[in-house]
Amino acid sequence: MSRSIVVVGGGLAGLVAARHLADGGTDVTVYEQHETVGGRVRSRKHRGFILDRGFQVLLTGYPALERELDLEALELRYFNPGAVIARPGQRSVLSDPLRDPLAAFETVTNTEVSFSDKLRTLAVRRDLAGRSFESLLSRSDSSIREYLREWGFSERYLSNFIAPFYGGITLDRSLGTSKRVFEYTFKALSDGRTAVPADGMGAISRQLADRAEKAGAEIVTGEAVTELKPKRRHTTVVTDEDRRAVDAVVVATQPSVAARLTGNDDIPTDGVGCVTQYYRLEGPPLKTGKRLLLNAGDTAPNTIVPLSEVAPEYATGDDHLLNATFLGENVLETSSEQLAAQTHQTLEAWYPERSFESLRRLETDRIPFAQFGQPPGVHDSLPDVRDGGRRTYLAGEYTEWSSIQGAMESGRKAAEAVLEDR
Numbered sequence: 390m391s392r393s394i395v396v397v398g399g400g401l402a403g404l405v406a407a408r409h410l411a412d413g414g415t416d417v418t419v420y421e422q423h424e425t426v427g428g429r430v431r432s433r434k435h436r437g438f439i440l441d442r443g444f445q446v447l448l449t450g451y452p453a454l455e456r457e458l459d460l461e462a463l464e465l466r467y468f469n470p471g472a473v474i475a476r477p478g479q480r481s482v483l484s485d486p487l488r489d490p491l492a493a494f495e496t497v498t499n500t501e502v503s504f505s506d507k508l509r510t511l512a513v514r515r516d517l518a519g520r521s522f523e524s525l526l527s528r529s530d531s532s533i534r535e536y537l538r539e540w541g542f543s544e545r546y547l548s549n550f551i552a553p554f555y556g557g558i559t560l561d562r563s564l565g566t567s568k569r570v571f572e573y574t575f576k577a578l579s580d581g582r583t584a585v586p587a588d589g590m591g592a593i594s595r596q597l598a599d600r601a602e603k604a605g606a607e608i609v610t611g612e613a614v615t616e617l618k619p620k621r622r623h624t625t626v627v628t629d630e631d632r633r634a635v636d637a638v639v640v641a642t643q644p645s646v647a648a649r650l651t652g653n654d655d656i657p658t659d660g661v662g663c664v665t666q667y668y669r670l671e672g673p674p675l676k677t678g679k680r681l682l683l684n685a686g687d688t689a690p691n692t693i694v695p696l697s698e699v700a701p702e703y704a705t706g707d708d709h710l711l712n713a714t715f716l717g718e719n720v721l722e723t724s725s726e727q728l729a730a731q732t733h734q735t736l737e738a739w740y741p742e743r744s745f746e747s748l749r750r751l752e753t754d755r756i757p758f759a760q761f762g763q764p765p766g767v768h769d770s771l772p773d774v775r776d777g778g779r780r781t782y783l784a785g786e787y788t789e790w791s792s793i794q795g796a797m798e799s800g801r802k803a804a805e806a807v808l809e810d811r
């Protein structure tokens with residue numbers, strides 16, 4: 390007899406869990422409170438532009454992608470390796486000379502980063518190439534800053550390149566995040582490429598939803614689960630429209646909601662946020678060679694990304710689409726006008742040879758909870774997908790680490806646990 394399972398939340402973790410559960414022969418229903426699936430990975434159309442929710446990228450080196458996604462169907466558009474280090478009146482490319490021969494000369498002669506630091510980067514890369522992804526999350530831990538100091542990197546390298554680049558990945562420019570996140574993403578960046586789908590990051594979520602539905606899962610959007618009542622033989626799932634008894638529940642919401650629905654105190658609820666602003670630009674492109682611009686001279690904005698140079702489908706006509714991401718404690722309260730003015734001034738300082746009069750703000754995404762906080766050691770006490778062995782299971786990046794990879798892996802593991810137990 391097939392078992393009835395409810396998945397609460399249609400983010401990446403919930404959608405992956407639903408597909409594996411349906412593949413395993415269970416009768417699965419996903420409840421998603423929003424009208425669209427995807428959770429933190431969504432895109433929208435705005436005046437012909439594609440705007441992702443915040444600046445996000447797909448690292449094709451993530452091991453879960455091969456199992457969960459049809460990358461070819463996503464029509465990925467690729468960034469070139471590395472970044473442009475920018476400060477007033479100066480822009481220089483720092484790439485990966487092993488994978489980007491065209492930028493090798495610029496990289497080797499880049500004066501923002503010393504030759505010794507370039508050699509140390511290659512040594513870290515060799516070290517991580519010899520380790521498996523699974524082993525990286527259980528290695529000894531420290532902050533990214535301490536870890537790189539132990540490797541002997543200079544403070545200049547940390548502030549000119551690592552702070553804006555990995556600050557952009559961890560949303561923490563102080564580099565106080567767990568070095569496990571650095572190692573995992575560094576290895577994924579070295580093993581694969583950085584990309585966005587031609588239709589926006591939301592295409593990832595739509596594809597996962599299609600795959601789950603094709604496997605037999607039902608996805609109900611616009612309906613929130615308000616309460617779970619575990620009983621001896623079943624769990625009652627209460628939604629804002631209905632209630633039903635099911636054999637098991639996979640809670641795949643963001644951590645704060647998961648903690649409330651399950652009462653599990655091990656779920657980490659601290660988060661880091663950011664603000665991403667989108668702009669339309671007329672005139673010549675920024676010519677970064679499909680790379681993001683890192684702010685080495687100041688902290689705001691942390692990065693500026695010429696998205697439509699990487700993925701022309703993101704823009705319309707001859708216009709370009711740029712985004713800028715702002716980090717830090719007070720950024721969520723800073724006005725959109727002030728943030729736009731900072732981006733405008735920064736671009737004028739970086740490109741003194743041209744004008745940015747045509748730069749127009751499109752939208753501002755304020756995201757209070759983008760990732761769960763990952764100080765050193767946090768991964769040692771994350772909850773298991775089996776929520777104390779009851780009929781409730783947990784799926785979500787917070788059972789692994791905060792990323793697309795972590796969310797997908799967690800969804801798969803939660804589904805496997807349900808199938809194994811039932």
Ligand SMILES: Cc1cc2nc3c(=O)[nH]c(=O)nc-3n(C[C@H](O)[C@H](O)[C@H](O)COP(=O)(O)OP(=O)(O)OC[C@H]3O[C@@H](n4cnc5c(N)ncnc54)[C@H](O)[C@@H]3O)c2cc1C
Nearest residue numbers: 398400401402422428429443446613614759785786792793
């Ligand atoms: C701005 C930003 C930048 C990021 N950059 C990257 C990046 O470049 N690379 C990377 O790997 N990761 C990145 N991440 C992290 C990554 O997006 C997340 O870790 C991942 O998407 C989390 O997926 P999830 O399924 O665990 O949770 P969520 O995406 O939070 O999904 C939870 C779902 O549950 C639903 N829900 C909540 N409560 C209820 C309820 N009561 N009933 C029904 N449904 C409910 C929500 O609406 C949501 O759809 C970024 C995140 C953000 C926001």
